[in-house]
Amino acid sequence: MSTTITSPVSTDSAEARRYNRIKRWLGIADFGIGLAFLIVLLATGWTGTLRDFAYRLASQNYSLAVFYYVLSLILISKLLGSPLDLYGFRLEHRYHLSNQRFRGWLWDEFKGLLVGLVLATIIVELVYFVIRQYTQHWWLIAWAGFLGLFVLLAQLAPVVLLPIFYKFEPMENEELKRRLVLLSERAGTRVRGVYKWILSEKSKKANAALTGLGATRRIILADTLLDNYSNDEIEAVLAHELGHHVHKHILKSIVVQAGITLFGFWLANEVLHYAIDRREMFAGMSDFANLPLLVLVSTLLSFLLMPAMNAYSRFNERQADRYCFHSVASVDPFISAMTKLAEQNLAEKTPSHWVEWLFHSHPAISRRVAAAQDWAKGHS
Ligand SMILES: [Zn+2]
Numbered sequence: 001m002s003t004t005i006t007s008p009v010s011t012d013s014a015e016a017r018r019y020n021r022i023k024r025w026l027g028i029a030d031f032g033i034g035l036a037f038l039i040v041l042l043a044t045g046w047t048g049t050l051r052d053f054a055y056r057l058a059s060q061n062y063s064l065a066v067f068y069y070v071l072s073l074i075l076i077s078k079l080l081g082s083p084l085d086l087y088g089f090r091l092e093h094r095y096h097l098s099n100q101r102f103r104g105w106l107w108d109e110f111k112g113l114l115v116g117l118v119l120a121t122i123i124v125e126l127v128y129f130v131i132r133q134y135t136q137h138w139w140l141i142a143w144a145g146f147l148g149l150f151v152l153l154a155q156l157a158p159v160v161l162l163p164i165f166y167k168f169e170p171m172e173n174e175e176l177k178r179r180l181v182l183l184s185e186r187a188g189t190r191v192r193g194v195y196k197w198i199l200s201e202k203s204k205k206a207n208a209a210l211t212g213l214g215a216t217r218r219i220i221l222a223d224t225l226l227d228n229y230s231n232d233e234i235e236a237v238l239a240h241e242l243g244h245h246v247h248k249h250i251l252k253s254i255v256v257q258a259g260i261t262l263f264g265f266w267l268a269n270e271v272l273h274y275a276i277d278r279r280e281m282f283a284g285m286s287d288f289a290n291l292p293l294l295v296l297v298s299t300l301l302s303f304l305l306m307p308a309m310n311a312y313s314r315f316n317e318r319q320a321d322r323y324c325f326h327s328v329a330s331v332d333p334f335i336s337a338m339t340k341l342a343e344q345n346l347a348e349k350t351p352s353h354w355v356e357w358l359f360h361s362h363p364a365i366s367r368r369v370a371a372a373q374d375w376a377k378g379h380s
Pocket residue numbers: 240241244317320
């Protein structure tokens with residue numbers, strides 16, 4: 001055990017370390033089960049059995065068969081993952097981080113399954129429609145369609161997707177509203193709104209985010225944050241979120257995603273051709289029994305790119321933090337807000353380097369606090 005001794009923040013409790021270690025292993029196990037499921041489907045030929053079953057159920061109608069096939073894949077993988085999901089629910093309770101009752105959790109799981117099914121059906125039907133129409137350049141056209149859907153979803157997220165799971169109310173704190181207007185004016189920008197995100201019905205954790213695109217762009221602040229933090233601390237969080245807005249982080253992330261998915265679709269096309277032409281694994285490109293192979297390619301690609309994507313996200317977070325340091329009178333509320341957030345969310349303030357490098361989309365709290373202190377020293 002050699003954690004940093006120069007850390008400006010007190011080292012983490014054994015409880016926080018244990019909680020985060022279990023959460024990480026849960027994530028890894030979940031990923032492993034998903035991967036194993038795809039490999040088994042392909043290696044045993046069960047994907048073909050499932051396709052034949054879907055065709056029979058759909059009376060040989062192609063699009064309907066695609067739907068039944070997607071439905072059965074989603075149901076089976078949900079079933080395989082459900083012990084881990086249940087363990088995750090109980091874990092939050094064991095560490096006193098959840099306010100959610102079992103029935104409420106079950107309802108959320110059901111809604112999540114339904115949303116996943118709708119999105120997966122749209123994407124898979126689109127992909128195989130394009131494959132059938134344009135066998136040569138399907139991957140380029142499917143990518144364009146996927147990108148359009150991605151932008152639409154980013155736009156709809158705060159007004160359609162998030163309200164399926166959470167309630168939102170306009171923020172009523174007049175003093176905070178006044179400060180946000182001042183922050184925005186100084187930045188020469190305008191955020192359409194700040195909303196109170198009712199998180200306390202489900203969780204004891206606090207959170208804040210910038211969501212939406214264009215007309216739906218907004219900052220959301222959890223009620224667990226609004227009710228327990230001082231106006232100065234909330235202003236620091238608002239300034240950080242405004243930093244994401246000013247630096248156009250959502251748009252930039254979409255552009256990065258677009259590049260990655262373009263490569264992903266190209267790669268999927270190459271792998272499919274190899275599996276069909278050389279290995280004779282499937283009847284053809286439009287044989288949707290090859291779907292697990294497409295999913296496998298995208299899963300492995302996003303796994304390999306995870307450290308790079310997390311590094312990119314941490315870069316954006318540091319930029320938003322610096323924006324906050326510039327725009328508030330003192331960095332002290334930022335430091336106290338970060339420390340309180342870490343305590344409340346049972347986050348590790350000083351994770352090991354490799355854990356931060358692999359898994360964390362945000363810099364470690366100890367580093368964010370140190371950056372704020374350094375900034376204050378340089379500007380006093
Ligand atoms: Zn952020």
